Amino acid sequence: MADPRARRGRRPGGRPPRPRPEADAPRRAALDVLVAVRVDDAYTNLVLPSVLRAHGLTGRDAAFTTELVSGTLRRRGTYDAVLAACVDRPLAKVQAKVLDALRLGTHQLLSMRVPAHAALSSTVDLVRSTVGPGAAGFANAVLRRVSEHDLAGWVRRVAPDPTTDPRGFLAVAHSHPRWVVDQLGASLARSPGAPGPDGVADVDAELERLLAADNDPPAVVLVARPGRSVPAELPGEPTGLSPFGVVLAGGDPGEVPAVAEGRAGVQDEGSQLVALALARAVLAAPADGAPRTERWLDLCAGPGGKSALLAALAGTESGAAAGARLLAVERQEHRARLVRRALAGADAALGVVTADGTVPAWDPGTFDRVLVDVPCTGLGALRRRPESRWRRTEGDLAGLLPLQRALLDRALDAVRPGGVVLYSTCSPVLAETADVVAAVLSERGDVDLVDLAPVLPEARDAAGPLPGTLQLWPHRHRTDAMFMALLRRGDG
Secondary structure, three states: OOOHHHHOOOOOOOOOOOOOOOOOHHHHHHHHHHHHHHHHOOOHHHHHHHHHHHOOOOHHHHHHHHHHHHHHHHOHHHHHHHHHHHOOOOHHHOOHHHHHHHHHHHHHHHHOOOOHHHHHHHHHHHHHHHOOHHHHHHHHHHHHHHOOOOHHHHHHHHOOOOOOOHHHHHHHHOOOOHHHHHHHHHHHHHOOOOOOOOOOOOHHHHHHHHHHHHOOOOOOEEEEOOOOOOHHHOOEEEOOOOOOEEEEOOOOHHHOHHHHOOOEEEOOHHHHHHHHHHHHOOOOOOOOOOOOOOEEEEOOOOOOHHHHHHHHHHOOOOOOOOOOEEEEEEOOHHHHHHHHHHHOOOOOEEEEEEOOOOOOOOOOOOEEEEEEEOOOOOOOOOOOOOOHHHHOOHHHHHHHHHHHHHHHHHHHHHEEEEEEEEEEEOOOOHHHOHHHHHHHHHHOOOEEEEOOOOOOOOOOOOEOOOOOOEEOOHHHHOOOOOEEEEEEEOOO
């Protein structure tokens, strides 16, 4: 009798089963990143390079994967509304990895120049190779429905009516959680913008421009650290606001010699202006009038970009006080290591301390200038951190406010009378910006708010929600939405 094992694994008629097609490497890499973001709370910009290396992707393939991942994460809210209309069950009931793949396929169908048949077949192959044939059939049926309309057509079908619910429409059309849209709208209403045709600012029209800007991939901006490099040695065009910034012409910034050697770095132009504002601010003379070497403090220093620029400014005549010394403080040890790396070779650095900024390890009045770039929701950096909009909640906002107030209070204690504190956030949300500053000002009689406009004349059209503060915007300045307030401590 024939060995029955010889027929095992064969189809009726003696044909062997078809092997599962392998997903192409760029799409498999993109799925790996989405899974890491969902399962491990990974940040795209941190996990993507290692995934690209693991799959051996460079050049066009790496660029394709980067766009596929970043675009899918930015547009996830819109795509989920589309998928919800194409699936016969709540999206929460769809297997998580299958939903990740469906989002990748939807991005290719609706927002990339990928032929529909290629987007569909490649996504089905991805699901078949990573999940199984049953899930692949489901993905095929769903994506065929997605392909029936273009992006604008789907938005008209799945978004709320813009005439009755304009903010709800914007949330779906531009893929932001509704609470984020409301917070950004409130912030724009308090930050003077260009008036409309009738002389009154149209907040919703500007809000739509802001939300659209959040979905535009940001340029890579380099910073030449004074005394260690100059903008002319960096490849690209000078930025419009920072005298140290260059928009990278293309390629890997790590391959730029000055960046590889630590003499320059990758830093958003808004963050460069934060360091510049602190260095330029005018101090009142010490009470004793004696000359002294200025001491600067970066109270929330990780990951170290602002510290590196401050140290460069402090150590050169480009700074407001040549010869100043900088101490960088970071609570988390892994971030403190990043600060140490960023400050390597900076002569002006006093050192890096791993410590809690709300429990100071120094005497009051020790420093002349203090930067407190507080932990925040990060809603001003959604261009660069597309996953943040889906990770943050209104509950996170409420939990951050006591910490932000405490850090600003301790920063003001750390500075001497006549010295200055720059409070900054990578968020335009009023609760984290104007409200924190106003609350601390109301509680302390020894602090005055200093007008930042003369300090940073480059920051045009950037009036903040409190007189004298500055608020940068992606749609106005092509920077992260950095908020800045400058406070001077008096003798009270």
